[in-house]
Amino acid sequence: MAKASEVKSGNVLRFNGELVSVEEYIHRTPGNLRAFYQARMRNVKTGKIVEYRFRTDEEVTICRVETNDYQYLYEDGDYLVVMDNNTFEQYNIPKLLFGSSIKFLKEGMNVTIAFESDEPIVAQLPNSVELEITYSEPAVKGDTSTSAQKYATVETGAEIRVPLFINQGDKVKIDTKTGEYMERVK
Numbered sequence: 001m002a003k004a005s006e007v008k009s010g011n012v013l014r015f016n017g018e019l020v021s022v023e024e025y026i027h028r029t030p031g032n033l034r035a036f037y038q039a040r041m042r043n044v045k046t047g048k049i050v051e052y053r054f055r056t057d058e059e060v061t062i063c064r065v066e067t068n069d070y071q072y073l074y075e076d077g078d079y080l081v082v083m084d085n086n087t088f089e090q091y092n093i094p095k096l097l098f099g100s101s102i103k104f105l106k107e108g109m110n111v112t113i114a115f116e117s118d119e120p121i122v123a124q125l126p127n128s129v130e131l132e133i134t135y136s137e138p139a140v141k142g143d144t145s146t147s148a149q150k151y152a153t154v155e156t157g158a159e160i161r162v163p164l165f166i167n168q169g170d171k172v173k174i175d176t177k178t179g180e181y182m183e184r185v186k
Helices: 093-104
Strands: 014-016 018-028 036-043 050-055 059-063 065-076 078-082 090-094 109-116 119-124 129-136 148-152 159-163 171-173 181-185
Touching: 065 090, 078 093, 090 093, 090 119, 093 119, 148 171, 159 171, 159 181
Parallel strands: none
Antiparallel strands: 014 018, 014 059, 018 036, 036 050, 065 078, 065 109, 078 090, 109 119, 129 148, 129 171, 148 159, 171 181
């Protein structure tokens, strides 16, 4: 147990039986009232925002979270099998931890996973990935006067919107958080 004054932004706490990540942590001293800490926290599993005021002497549980890079190997039902790059141990990670960015995951790609006492709590792809276009409609000459876009399918099977000059076989850089086209890769 730690005092509320020892908490920092970025810590993971066990709050009301749930794991929460501290996004904002501010010390407030309003006039002639007692000082307190205003915390804005995000539930790790559900993603909901929780706001709470801690007294300065209140005890909190700061969880020890280990974050490491792992290599994605293959899909196994509702789990993805990843391998630790240092020890070569394999772990089963639930698909739902990756969220909507899972559609850009390709075998052999490195992912970042956070564990809290042998339980995976957060999984992230890199901020951007480079994938090859496997299918796109050809652009019609004269259609390119505006910044028009068309649908294209990448090698993972995900469908994205790309500019008209992108053709089948081109490699593109994609933002994994928004799923948007960033640029063509040479």
